[in-house]
Amino acid sequence: MITNFGWCLVAVSLVCALILVHPKAIVLLVVVVALIDYELLGSLWFWGLEVNGITVINLIMALGLTVDLR
Numbered sequence: 260m261i262t263n264f265g266w267c268l269v270a271v272s273l274v275c276a277l278i279l280v281h282p283k284a285i286v287l288l289v290v291v292v293a294l295i296d297y298e299l300l301g302s303l304w305f306w307g308l309e310v311n312g313i314t315v316i317n318l319i320m321a322l323g324l325t326v327d328l329r
Contacts, residue, residue, distance in 0.1 A: 260315045264296045267322050295325050 272289045279285050299318050308314050 260310060260318065263315070263319050264300075264322065267319070267326070268292055268296065271326055292322075292326060295322065 268289065271292050272285065275285050275288050279288070299321060303310065303314065303318075
């Protein structure tokens with residue numbers, strides 16, 4: 260799960276590096292996506308969920324939806 264979150268962060272930063280020109284904007288976007296990752300992982304503990312295949316798939320989909328909405 261952490262590896263998937265890391266790859267999502269790398270993919271978002273690479274695509275934004277191609278689209279955005281300003282380096283500060285790229286860094287800000289990567290920080291925001293990292294904070295979303297942190298919040299999603301914290302929500303596992305808050306809701307008392309266990310890490311299994313279904314929760315990992317749902318978390319990766321949630322991360323994709325939040326990146327898509329930005």
